[in-house]
Amino acid sequence: MSERPRADPPEDDTQESEKMALFCQECGHESPMTGDWLVREGTDGYHVVCPDCGTVVVAQPVFGALA
Numbered sequence: 001m002s003e004r005p006r007a008d009p010p011e012d013d014t015q016e017s018e019k020m021a022l023f024c025q026e027c028g029h030e031s032p033m034t035g036d037w038l039v040r041e042g043t044d045g046y047h048v049v050c051p052d053c054g055t056v057v058v059a060q061p062v063f064g065a066l067a
């Protein structure tokens with residue numbers, strides 16, 4: 001809810017990656033890694049799930065206890 005209006009950079013958006021934002025490719029939902037994604041932990045690792053459409057956005061193996 002804190003989206004800042006800002007000018008579009010001409011062609012350089014390499015700085016975007018520093019924000020660690022995630023996209024849902026299904027519905028376009030966008031939120032930072034610490035945003036409103038649903039994180040499910042299974043035997044095969046973490047799944048980050050879109051809260052809007054339920055698509056798995058990120059699936060990654062368990063690295064160990066990150067909390």
Ligand SMILES: [Zn+2]
Binds near residue numbers: 024053054
């Ligand atoms: Zn989605």
